[in-house]
Amino acid sequence: MTVQIDRGRAFLDEIERIARDVAAAHADEVDRDARFPVEAIDALREAGALSAFVPASLGGGGVPLTALARACLELARGCSATAMVFAMHQIQIATIVRHMDRGGWYESYLRRVVDEQRLVASITSEVGTGGDMSRSIAAVTQADGGLLRFEKQAPTVSYGAHADDFFTTLRRAPEVDEGDQVMVLHHADQTDLERVGTWDTIGMRGTCSPGFVVRCTFAPEQVLAAPFSAVANESQVPISHVLWSHVWLGIAVEAFERGRAFVRAAARRSRGNPVPAAHSLSRVMSELALLRAEVGSGLAEFVAADEDDDRDRLSTMASILRFNNLKLAASEQTPRVCMGVLEVIGIMAYKNDSPYGVGRQLRDALSARLMVANERVHSIDAGLLMIAKEV
Numbered sequence: 001m002t003v004q005i006d007r008g009r010a011f012l013d014e015i016e017r018i019a020r021d022v023a024a025a026h027a028d029e030v031d032r033d034a035r036f037p038v039e040a041i042d043a044l045r046e047a048g049a050l051s052a053f054v055p056a057s058l059g060g061g062g063v064p065l066t067a068l069a070r071a072c073l074e075l076a077r078g079c080s081a082t083a084m085v086f087a088m089h090q091i092q093i094a095t096i097v098r099h100m101d102r103g104g105w106y107e108s109y110l111r112r113v114v115d116e117q118r119l120v121a122s123i124t125s126e127v128g129t130g131g132d133m134s135r136s137i138a139a140v141t142q143a144d145g146g147l148l149r150f151e152k153q154a155p156t157v158s159y160g161a162h163a164d165d166f167f168t169t170l171r172r173a174p175e176v177d178e179g180d181q182v183m184v185l186h187h188a189d190q191t192d193l194e195r196v197g198t199w200d201t202i203g204m205r206g207t208c209s210p211g212f213v214v215r216c217t218f219a220p221e222q223v224l225a226a227p228f229s230a231v232a233n234e235s236q237v238p239i240s241h242v243l244w245s246h247v248w249l250g251i252a253v254e255a256f257e258r259g260r261a262f263v264r265a266a267a268r269r270s271r272g273n274p275v276p277a278a279h280s281l282s283r284v285m286s287e288l289a290l291l292r293a294e295v296g297s298g299l300a301e302f303v304a305a306d307e308d309d310d311r312d313r314l315s316t317m318a319s320i321l322r323f324n325n326l327k328l329a330a331s332e333q334t335p336r337v338c339m340g341v342l343e344v345i346g347i348m349a350y351k352n353d354s355p356y357g358v359g360r361q362l363r364d365a366l367s368a369r370l371m372v373a374n375e376r377v378h379s380i381d382a383g384l385l386m387i388a389k390e391v
């Protein structure tokens with residue numbers, strides 16, 4: 001336990017440095033030009049952060065999920081796109097760590113992640129199913145020489161053009177139901193990415209997430225053997241919601257701190273006279289406190305479920321609802337905090353070239369409710385509410 005805490009602390013010290021000195025320094029340019037945050041991702045690679053969650057026994061950082069979550073928050077304070085790339089990569093690594101068979105292809109793959117600091121992207125959304133992770137249209141089919149292949153129409157693949165590998169959801173075979181899925185880890189040099197869209201968005205511009213037609217031929221051992229329902233319920237969905245919500249909290253914290261800096265500067269100028277903006281900032285602080293509490297308790301509940309060595313608990317309806325609620329609450333509360341700060345500061349927050357500007361934070365925060373549309377999450381929850389014994 002102490003070793004894990006020390007590892008977590010050293011990791012976070014390095015992440016804070018990268019967030020401050022590298023990610024933040026390039027964030028405005030990354031956003032303006034909708035370009036990949038190459039400097040920050042390179043710095044994370046150099047720090048070995050892409051294998052932070054790989055167990056120490058395989059040469060990785062062996063840091064706990066709590067440290068990854070904190071890292072997402074810190075990075076988001078500097079550059080939301082960097083933080084979201086980091087979060088999406090770590091979700092894939094955590095899924096592999098938690099569901100791979102020991103000694104197999106996936107274990108060798110994790111050793112490659114450690115040595116080569118490979119960046120993994122995720123291809124779950126699909127034209128026709130949208131953000132519905134429980135279904136796939138594209139299927140695994142047979143190819144020559146005992147190999148397998150697929151073609152998937154992917155509407156949004158973050159850092160698709162910059163990833164070393166992809167973790168893709170597919171139907172197990174063309175004849176099975178849309179819900180009978182597997183996950184396949186495939187390398188960029190096995191994959192043909194035909195770009196079919198642009199990425200000129202309101203926010204999260206540096207994630208560089210256009211659509212692609214994805215074609216790949218791969219070996220059978222690249223199919224993750226674990227049942228997809230367990231992978232989704234125990235890892236992909238709840239860890240996504242935990243890490244995304246920490247990214248969003250980081251965005252809100254950064255906006256709030258800009259508001260605080262503005263109010264403190266106003267107080268210095270006012271020479272003891274009341275500062276009305278401070279009063280409004282206090283209201284925003286209570287909104288931020290709600291967000292912090294929800295995000296913190298979501299992480300704590302996930303960690304507790306894992307520590308009990310009772311991962312099945314994560315597949316219960318109550319647990320699915322719990323982590324969906326985390327996503328819903330955090331994605332709606334984050335823009336609220338950013339909007340609150342905009343109103344506290346006023347025009348100096350509205351200006352892009354002001355030290356108190358929160359335009360980028362507000363725009364980035366708007367993506368949260370679309371990253372799996374909240375209406376879709378509500379519709380899953382509505383179905384579960386009808387049948388769940390406890391919530």
Ligand SMILES: Cc1cc2nc3c(=O)[nH]c(=O)nc-3n(C[C@H](O)[C@H](O)[C@H](O)COP(=O)(O)OP(=O)(O)OC[C@H]3O[C@@H](n4cnc5c(N)ncnc54)[C@H](O)[C@@H]3O)c2cc1C
Pocket residue numbers: 088121122123124125126129130131132156157158159204207209367370371372373374375376379380
């Ligand atoms: C910044 C960003 C990065 C992303 N990166 C990736 C990535 O790397 N890989 C990836 O696979 N995906 C990625 N996505 C895609 C994302 O996770 C969603 O899958 C995608 O946005 C869904 O597309 P959609 O908005 O068209 O929603 P859809 O799920 O297609 O829904 C379309 C509309 O219908 C509504 N709707 C859908 N279902 C219901 C329902 N049951 N009840 C009521 N209304 C409903 C929704 O509100 C929405 O308005 C990313 C998205 C964003 C914003």
